[in-house]
Amino acid sequence: HSKRIGGDRIDVYKPAMRARKTDRLTLESDLRRAIERQEITILYQPIVRLEDRAIAGFEALARWDHPKLGRMSPSEFINVAEETGLIVDLGMFVMDQTARQLAVWQRAMRARDPIFASVNVSSRQLLRHDLIHDIRTVLSRSSVARGTLKLELTESLVMENPEHAAQMLARIRELGTGLSLDDFGTGHSSLSYLQRFPFDTIKIDQSFVRTTSRGTRPVILKSIIALAHDLGMEVVAEGAETDSDAVELYQLGCEYAQGFAFGEPMDADAATRLLTEERLEAAS
Ligand code: C2E
Ligand code: MG
Ligand code: MG
Ligand code: MG
Numbered sequence: 001h002s003k004r005i006g007g008d009r010i011d012v013y014k015p016a017m018r019a020r021k022t023d024r025l026t027l028e029s030d031l032r033r034a035i036e037r038q039e040i041t042i043l044y045q046p047i048v049r050l051e052d053r054a055i056a057g058f059e060a061l062a063r064w065d066h067p068k069l070g071r072m073s074p075s076e077f078i079n080v081a082e083e084t085g086l087i088v089d090l091g092m093f094v095m096d097q098t099a100r101q102l103a104v105w106q107r108a109m110r111a112r113d114p115i116f117a118s119v120n121v122s123s124r125q126l127l128r129h130d131l132i133h134d135i136r137t138v139l140s141r142s143s144v145a146r147g148t149l150k151l152e153l154t155e156s157l158v159m160e161n162p163e164h165a166a167q168m169l170a171r172i173r174e175l176g177t178g179l180s181l182d183d184f185g186t187g188h189s190s191l192s193y194l195q196r197f198p199f200d201t202i203k204i205d206q207s208f209v210r211t212t213s214r215g216t217r218p219v220i221l222k223s224i225i226a227l228a229h230d231l232g233m234e235v236v237a238e239g240a241e242t243d244s245d246a247v248e249l250y251q252l253g254c255e256y257a258q259g260f261a262f263g264e265p266m267d268a269d270a271a272t273r274l275l276t277e278e279r280l281e282a283a284s
Contacts, residue, residue, distance in 0.1 A: 028084050030066065031077060035089050039065050042097050043265035044117070046274065047236055047258045050250040055278060057116035059152070059258060060098040061265045062090070078122065087122045088129045095119045096138050099149050101268050103142040105275060115275075118150035118180055123157040126168055135175050150178030150201070155187030158197060166196050173198045180236065185224065194231055202228040206239020206259070209249070218252065225253050 034040055044058035064072040081087040102117040109115065125131050139149065151172065158165040158181075169179055180201040181194075185208050204224055221237075228235045237249045240259030249257050263274065 024080065027077070027080055028086070031064070031080060031084075031086055031090075034064055034066070035086060035093055038093070039067070040090065040093060041065055041071075041267065042094055042101075043267060044101070044271040045258055045265040046263045046271070047116075047118075047256050048246075048262045050246060050254060050257055053246075053262075054282075055115060055275060056256055057118065057148070057150075058102075058271060059265075060094055060117055060119045062094055062120075082122050082124050085124065087124050091119075091121060091125045092134050092138075095134065095149075096141065099138045099142040099144055102144050102148065105272070106145055106148070108272075109275065109279065114145040114148050116148040116150055116178065117144075118152050118178070120152045120182065121157075123160055126153065126157065127161060127164060131168065132171050132175070135172060135177055139175065139177075146176040147178050150180055152180045152182040152203065154182045155184065159187060159193070162193060162196070169197050169199075181233075183238070185220075191227070194227075199233055201234045201236055203236045203238050203258075204254075209237045209239045209245060209257075209259070210241055218248070221249070221252050221254070229253070 041063045043061045043063055045061060046055045047057045047059060048054065049056040062074055062078075064077050066072055078087070081090050098117050098119050102115070106114045121131070125134075135149075135151075153165075153169075158169075173179060178201065179197075179199045180203050181197070181199045182203050183205040184202045185205045202224070204221065208220055208224070225235050234255045235253075236256040236258055237245075237254050238258050240246050240249060240257035240261045242261055245259070246257055246261050266274070
């Protein structure tokens with residue numbers, strides 16, 4: 001089970017979690033400094049088109065390289081970042097860096113169908129900050145192909161304030177930014193709300209996708225995929241861990257998948273190598 005490294009990681013992170021409980025204030029000021037000093041690393045996880053297994057895009061996932069505690073996962077610092085408002089700066093940093101990286105990839109590839117990159121957005125960013133302004137700034141700094149920078153938002157985030165969210169999302173789409181509904185199936189939203197939000201993509205939560213949930217999953221996956229397609233959206237399955245997951249998802253009509261079967265989150269250099277290898281293979 002070399003790919004199931006999640007279990008090991010928890011042990012590695014224990015000291016950090018302890019530190020977080022005992023010294024939250026320190027963690028807060030550390031995080032403030034980390035954002036200023038750019039100690040936040042962005043990893044990119046491939047999102048693959050199931051039809052030909054080509055890389056369609058990447059999801060940007062933040063890591064914090066703490067000078068004493070080592071590399072920390074989002075579960076250890078996104079909460080602190082949200083509660084302190086630091087998420088606004090952190091989110092802007094991730095969005096800006098990702099757009100710059102995406103522009104580099106798109107220039108190098110010159111593909112007719114440019115790859116995309118998606119960035120996670122927290123509720124604080126959507127509700128209490130001028131996200132529109134940040135997106136405009138990011139898009140003006142780096143020339144990414146229209147529609148290829150995407151934002152990922154969860155159902156529960158959107159449902160915190162559906163009216164406001166609907167307005168914001170419409171404005172975000174006007175800027176030429178894609179919108180993915182993240183972790184679909186884990187929230188409590190009424191399905192009728194889906195129509196009111198201009199998402200172009202639904203990301204099915206990994207709990208419905210991972211091999212461990214085999215049994216009930218084809219029925220549920222099938223319904224979610226049909227619903228998404230009826231609403232004119234594309235579908236990304238999260239947590240595709242095995243090749244048979246990928247085969248099954250493709251048979252169910254799912255367009256894209258993301259998961260350990262295709263690659264773990266990796267640094268920009270590794271992602272670039274992956275893209276290069278893929279192009280060399282396609283050319284040979
Ligand atoms: P998410 O957006 O749902 O991201 C997917 C998570 O699933 C990632 O965890 C990824 O490493 C993990 N994953 C990918 N493939 C597989 C697989 O095949 N099996 C399993 N078991 N897991 C897989 P990660 O990187 O720890 O991120 C956790 C969450 O933290 C993300 O969930 C996202 O909600 C949040 N997050 C990450 N970066 C940011 C950020 O820059 N800003 C905000 N606001 N949230 C972030
Ligand atoms: Mg996400
Ligand atoms: Mg997700
Ligand atoms: Mg998730």
